[in-house]
Amino acid sequence: MATLTAYQKQFRQRMKRAISLRAKADRKARSYATRLATALLDAQMAAAMMNALNQTYNVDVSTQTLLVHDLLDVVTPQRLTDTLTASTPGEELVLFNQIPDGNGGQPLPANPLFGETATTPPIINQPPAVQIDTASAPQAIEREQVDG
Numbered sequence: 001m002a003t004l005t006a007y008q009k010q011f012r013q014r015m016k017r018a019i020s021l022r023a024k025a026d027r028k029a030r031s032y033a034t035r036l037a038t039a040l041l042d043a044q045m046a047a048a049m050m051n052a053l054n055q056t057y058n059v060d061v062s063t064q065t066l067l068v069h070d071l072l073d074v075v076t077p078q079r080l081t082d083t084l085t086a087s088t089p090g091e092e093l094v095l096f097n098q099i100p101d102g103n104g105g106q107p108l109p110a111n112p113l114f115g116e117t118a119t120t121p122p123i124i125n126q127p128p129a130v131q132i133d134t135a136s137a138p139q140a141i142e143r144e145q146v147d148g
Contacts, residue, residue, distance in 0.1 A: 005105030012099060014114045022092075030084060036071075037080040044077070048075040 004012070047063035064072070101104055110116035 004099065004108040005101055007103050007105050008099040008101050010107040017114060026089060030089065031074040033080050033084055036075075037077040037084075040068070040071060040075075040080075043072070 030092070043064060047068075050061055050063040066137070110118045112118065
């Protein structure tokens with residue numbers, strides 16, 4: 001097996017971190033979606049109870065909060081459950097292809113996006129300063145008199 005260049009090692013390290021972060025986000029999304037589906041089912045049960053009480057006692061109390069109403073307009077508990085059932089954790093296989101080698105094998109500069117801290121100050125390209133000749137007097141601009 002050939003020795004990896006610094007560029008390839010950097011790629012492998014960054015990719016491992018990105019895959020780990022993606023897996024963590026997937027776990028969170030699954031957990032939150034499950035909890036949301038349960039909460040919406042509870043809200044539907046509460047709405048049925050409130051509706052029964054409204055009819056029995058001849059009152060008109062709102063059966064849902066505005067948030068639950070808006071959430072049920074966007075997604076249903078059944079749809080969330082179906083989506084979770086159709087998807088399994090880690091379903092996206094990670095196949096390691098040949099690690100790219102570019103930049104002459106040299107690593108790229110540190111990038112905060114990958115959790116790296118930059119060790120050198122950023123390079124700021126500034127346009128060259130305009131030199132003003134102070135020896136000559138500024139030119140006077142003459143204006144025309146416009147009679148109205």
